[in-house]
Amino acid sequence: MKSMIVFFASLAFCVAGHVALAQDPLPSWNDGPAKQAIIQFVNKTTTEGSLDFVSPEDRIATFDQDGTLWVEHPMYSFVVYALKQVETLAEEKPVLKDVEPFKTVLSGNREAMAKLTLPDLEKIIAATFTGMPVDDFNAEVSKWIATAKDPRWKRPYTALVYQPMQEVLKYLRANGYKTYIVTGGGQDFVRIYSETTYGIPPEQVVGTAGATKYAYDKDGKPFLTKERKLMLNDNDAGKPEGIHLMIGRRPHAAFGNSTGDRQMLEYTKAGNGARLCMLVLHDDAKREYAYGPAEGLPDTKVGAFTQELYDEAQRDGWTVISMKNDWKRIFRFDE
Amino acid sequence: MKSMIVFFASLAFCVAGHVALAQDPLPSWNDGPAKQAIIQFVNKTTTEGSLDFVSPEDRIATFDQDGTLWVEHPMYSFVVYALKQVETLAEEKPVLKDVEPFKTVLSGNREAMAKLTLPDLEKIIAATFTGMPVDDFNAEVSKWIATAKDPRWKRPYTALVYQPMQEVLKYLRANGYKTYIVTGGGQDFVRIYSETTYGIPPEQVVGTAGATKYAYDKDGKPFLTKERKLMLNDNDAGKPEGIHLMIGRRPHAAFGNSTGDRQMLEYTKAGNGARLCMLVLHDDAKREYAYGPAEGLPDTKVGAFTQELYDEAQRDGWTVISMKNDWKRIFRFDE
Numbered sequence: 001m002k003s004m005i006v007f008f009a010s011l012a013f014c015v016a017g018h019v020a021l022a023q024d025p026l027p028s029w030n031d032g033p034a035k036q037a038i039i040q041f042v043n044k045t046t047t048e049g050s051l052d053f054v055s056p057e058d059r060i061a062t063f064d065q066d067g068t069l070w071v072e073h074p075m076y077s078f079v080v081y082a083l084k085q086v087e088t089l090a091e092e093k094p095v096l097k098d099v100e101p102f103k104t105v106l107s108g109n110r111e112a113m114a115k116l117t118l119p120d121l122e123k124i125i126a127a128t129f130t131g132m133p134v135d136d137f138n139a140e141v142s143k144w145i146a147t148a149k150d151p152r153w154k155r156p157y158t159a160l161v162y163q164p165m166q167e168v169l170k171y172l173r174a175n176g177y178k179t180y181i182v183t184g185g186g187q188d189f190v191r192i193y194s195e196t197t198y199g200i201p202p203e204q205v206v207g208t209a210g211a212t213k214y215a216y217d218k219d220g221k222p223f224l225t226k227e228r229k230l231m232l233n234d235n236d237a238g239k240p241e242g243i244h245l246m247i248g249r250r251p252h253a254a255f256g257n258s259t260g261d262r263q264m265l266e267y268t269k270a271g272n273g274a275r276l277c278m279l280v281l282h283d284d285a286k287r288e289y290a291y292g293p294a295e296g297l298p299d300t301k302v303g304a305f306t307q308e309l310y311d312e313a314q315r316d317g318w319t320v321i322s323m324k325n326d327w328k329r330i331f332r333f334d335e
Numbered sequence: 336m337k338s339m340i341v342f343f344a345s346l347a348f349c350v351a352g353h354v355a356l357a358q359d360p361l362p363s364w365n366d367g368p369a370k371q372a373i374i375q376f377v378n379k380t381t382t383e384g385s386l387d388f389v390s391p392e393d394r395i396a397t398f399d400q401d402g403t404l405w406v407e408h409p410m411y412s413f414v415v416y417a418l419k420q421v422e423t424l425a426e427e428k429p430v431l432k433d434v435e436p437f438k439t440v441l442s443g444n445r446e447a448m449a450k451l452t453l454p455d456l457e458k459i460i461a462a463t464f465t466g467m468p469v470d471d472f473n474a475e476v477s478k479w480i481a482t483a484k485d486p487r488w489k490r491p492y493t494a495l496v497y498q499p500m501q502e503v504l505k506y507l508r509a510n511g512y513k514t515y516i517v518t519g520g521g522q523d524f525v526r527i528y529s530e531t532t533y534g535i536p537p538e539q540v541v542g543t544a545g546a547t548k549y550a551y552d553k554d555g556k557p558f559l560t561k562e563r564k565l566m567l568n569d570n571d572a573g574k575p576e577g578i579h580l581m582i583g584r585r586p587h588a589a590f591g592n593s594t595g596d597r598q599m600l601e602y603t604k605a606g607n608g609a610r611l612c613m614l615v616l617h618d619d620a621k622r623e624y625a626y627g628p629a630e631g632l633p634d635t636k637v638g639a640f641t642q643e644l645y646d647e648a649q650r651d652g653w654t655v656i657s658m659k660n661d662w663k664r665i666f667r668f669d670e
Contacts, residue, residue: 057536134579178538191583201392202583203513212579214572214598222601224579231566231580237549244469244547244559245566246581248526248537263549266557 025171027328028164034278034326037319038168041276045252046175052274054252056176061253061276062206062243062264063169065183065190067303068257068280069198071150071160073289075302078185079121080157081144083113085128088140102127126228129186130210134224141192155333158197162323163332165255165280169198172253180251182243183207184235184260188226206246208234239264252276258303262312269316277318281305284324287334360506362663363499369613369661372654373503376611380587381510387609389587391511396588396611397541397578397599398504400518400525402638403592403615404533406485406495408624410637413520414456415492416479418448420463423475437462461563464521465545469559476527490668493532498669499662500590500615504533507588515586517578518542519570519595523561541581543569574599587611593638597647604651612653616640619659622669 029035044052045059066072086105089096096102101120104112116124129137150157169179181200183190187207194200211229216222234242240263243251253276254261254268265277282303283294290297292305299306313320323330364370379387380394401407421440424431431437436455439447451459464472485492504514516535518525522542529535546564551557569577575598578586588611589596589603600612617638618629625632627640634641648655658665 057530060538187580188583195392203395203581205583209580212576214575214602222575222598222605224575240549240557240559241547245522245544246538248523248540263557267549270557 026164026167028167030326030328032326034319034321037276041253041274042171042175045274054273058249058252059177060180060247060249060251061172061177062180062182062251064256064261065181065185067282068255069161069165070157071288072303073291076185077157078189081141081189082124082128084144084148085140086124089127130226130228132226134188134212134226137188137226138192141189145193158193159333160331161197163329164327173199177253178204180204180206180247182234182239182264206234206242208232235260237263240267243267255280257282258305259309262309265318266316269318278321279305279313279318280321281323283322284330287330288323361499361502363502365661365663367661369654369656372611376588376609377506377510380609389608393584393587394512395515395582395584395586396507396512397515397517397586399591399596400516400520402617403590404496404500405492406623407638408626411520412492413524416476416524417459417463419479419483420475421459424462465561465563467561469523469547469561472523472561473527476524480528493528494668495666496532498664498667508534512588513539515539515541515582517569517574517599541569541577543567570595572598575602578602590615592617593640594644597644600653601651604653613656614640614648614653615656616658618657619665622665623658
């Protein structure tokens with residue numbers, strides 16, 4: 001009798017295993033070339049005996065964050081955080097209330113804020129991302145990420161991750177890929193929520209990073225302070241340079257959405273064997289935002305996807321993902 | 336009958352499981368406070384319900400390399416490589432034969448070489464570790480590591496890893512710890528052999544690192560060049576700073592052997608809960624080398640273990656490992 005039970009239990013297990021295999025790993029994707037490119041890439045790089053087989057330890061996939069894994073419009077979330085932190089900063093140092101660009105930010109005048117220059121923004125980022133102990137910065141970001149809400153969707157920023165990309169992350173990991181974020185945003189900032197939001201641990205987040213300085217407090221306890229000195233500007237050529245510094249292996253798959261990701265995709269594609277390079281095109285004004293190279297879409301400075309980048313994608317065999325056509329839903333909370 | 340077979344098979348499996356658990360995870364260690372400290376640390380941080388339980392994702396352990404995981408005397412292996420590479424360099428650029436410090440290195444005069452200053456060595460490291468494509472550097476190091484032999488043991492440098500520490504690496508990994516190398520040596524250098532030698536993948540090697548520069552060759556193919564610009568000097572305070580940059584979490588265990596590891600151990604110990612900090616003391620002139628703070632041992636510039644460091648270890652509750660007394664054997668090839 002026991003042997004019968006064992007037999008049926010085994011059978012049930014095999015059937016369940018078969019059903020699991022047959023399940024669609026990317027249910028939020030419409031059938032089409034983008035979905036097919038992902039599935040074919042995974043199949044050929046993980047099937048033993050395949051010409052394109054990649055050994056498990058070499059399975060590295062890198063993802064830009066802003067505009068690739070979550071919403072970046074109308075403004076990068078880390079910039080929203082920086083602007084908000086100016087208020088906290090001005091409470092501590094009231095003198096800032098009369099100093100530009102902080103004065104403009106504190107005025108709340110959106111028209112004036114929209115005219116802030118890149119050097120203005122850099123001053124704001126420097127003032128809110130550096131000059132404090134690492135632990136204090138982490139506590140501030142944790143507080144903000146838990147409470148701040150995007151004004152359009154009235155939800156936490158971490159709820160605005162793209163469900164189809166969450167499925168890609170999980171699908172790749174289920175097939176032995178180590179998934180990394182490679183972001184132009186602040187490395188310490190993204191590390192606060194990467195594990196809970198994307199299932200990506202802090203040590204697999206590569207981002208724009210400044211130096212820290214080791215010192216001791218009055219009780220002799222060591223701590224690290226975030227310095228103003230920039231170590232890695234993780235944009236453009238900084239992305240492959242950052243990948244070399246922090247990972248030391250060339251990715252087999254890379255995902256981005258803007259000119260800042262160009263070199264990461266080139267570097268990925270230049271390796272031997274099968275490589276998957278994809279760019280998310282924001283062409284869905286109704287469900288999210290629309291900007292980029294397609295006809296009628298406006299240019300933008302936030303996540304620029306130029307015609308030149310589009311042409312390079314065509315030439316180099318990268319796949320462009322249309323949010324409008326390739327994604328059944330954008331967010332998990334969508335119907 | 337089949338059920339009986341299943342029953343006995345299960346029983347055999349359970350017994351085998353029990354035997355495996357009862358096996359000594361550190362067979363090359365003599366019983367004593369060092370071995371006990373490691374085993375107690377693992378038990379209390381991995382037993383659910385323990386006050387000192389550490390969740391699996393937070394289990395980070397960092398290891399210095401030179402003098403902690405493998406032999407560092409009479410000279411760090413990466414310096415041996417650099418000196419050797421001066422010959423290759425001089426073939427490509429014969430003008431170097433008349434320029435110091437290269438002239439002295441090429442003379443082969445060991446007495447003169449021993450007098451090379453730190454700035455001399457820095458020039459040699461810069462000339463042999465930078466200024467070439469990453470791929471060329473990797474190819475040179477791979478060739479050297481596969482063929483070069485230590486003059487005393489007449490074996491490859493990678494054979495001179497300490498067997499007791501290999502057991503600690505495996506024991507920690509078997510208990511869910513992610514093991515990292517945090518070395519003052521060149522990050523790109525160590526990454527070449529870290530996986531095969533220590534089971535540590537390149538992305539878990541933090542070391543002294545320079546900037547790289549992204550560019551295209553004449554066919555438009557992108558590549559990275561190793562630049563002279565130092566990004567991370569992964570010694571002293573640079574170790575916790577490098578850990579923050581590359582890992583982003585405080586280790587729960589840290590192993591070193593010299594003053595260059597002091598801040599890494601302080602930083603590790605300053606965290607909450609159970610922390611394991613250990614220093615390898617080279618006090619075995621017969622089986623390896625002897626230098627450091629114990630009576631009668633000479634000082635050294637290569638892996639200095641000062642009396643001050645020894646005193647701090649006592650005060651802060653770090654464990655000093657005596658190679659002579661705590662290790663049954665040093666190398667795998669020892670009897």
